[in-house]
Amino acid sequence: MIIAIDGPAAAGKGTLARRLAAHFGYPHLDTGALYRAVARRLLEAGRAPDDAAAAVAAAEALSSDELASPRLRDEEVGRATSVLAAIPAVRAALLAFQRRFAATPPGAVLDGRDIGTVVCPEAEVKVFLVADAAERARRRAKELQDRGVPAIEARILQDIQERDARDSGRSTAPLSQAEDAFVLDTTQLDPEAAFRAVLAHIASRAR
Numbered sequence: 001m002i003i004a005i006d007g008p009a010a011a012g013k014g015t016l017a018r019r020l021a022a023h024f025g026y027p028h029l030d031t032g033a034l035y036r037a038v039a040r041r042l043l044e045a046g047r048a049p050d051d052a053a054a055a056v057a058a059a060e061a062l063s064s065d066e067l068a069s070p071r072l073r074d075e076e077v078g079r080a081t082s083v084l085a086a087i088p089a090v091r092a093a094l095l096a097f098q099r100r101f102a103a104t105p106p107g108a109v110l111d112g113r114d115i116g117t118v119v120c121p122e123a124e125v126k127v128f129l130v131a132d133a134a135e136r137a138r139r140r141a142k143e144l145q146d147r148g149v150p151a152i153e154a155r156i157l158q159d160i161q162e163r164d165a166r167d168s169g170r171s172t173a174p175l176s177q178a179e180d181a182f183v184l185d186t187t188q189l190d191p192e193a194a195f196r197a198v199l200a201h202i203a204s205r206a207r
Helices: 013-024 031-044 052-060 064-068 075-084 088-103 115-119 133-146 153-169 191-206
Strands: 002-006 028-030 108-112 125-130 182-185
Touching (some): 013 028, 013 108, 028 031, 031 052, 031 075, 031 108, 088 108, 088 115, 115 125, 182 191
Parallel strands (some): 002 108, 002 125, 028 108, 125 182
């Protein structure tokens, strides 16, 4: 079974995906980490995130070992990620990696922006998370502060709104809800409640 979790930044995708993966005993792939790792490579090389040639080269050279770097959660990396993720050739370079991961038995959980619509449109379970932008900014600020990283919530909110606009407006694989996705608003839900809601949805489909 392939479980696709989509939604905007800080809606709770990663936390939910990890819980589901542990529950079902499936591997988990944070597909956003692939793009963040490419962004990190570019920034460390002093290249702009809209440098298509450099971005594609970084994507093609990416190794799975780079996905665990704590630097991937930095605000600067997040902003650069949203820019380079709109480059069609970068998405094409990373698509095969994601599909191979999803196709490995017995199943997988993937979270991102276009899993249910582009990467795995055949996924048995598709979930689309949404949440108020201000609440998402609060969550991201707390996440950074808990890691000892200074964070200004108003600036994070602005970044989130700009990323939402870029992610939804790009011509290639935009952030969008699959027609058959289960939509869950997590604004007022804690991680446990969101997890239970999705488990109930999966159970209802199995009946």
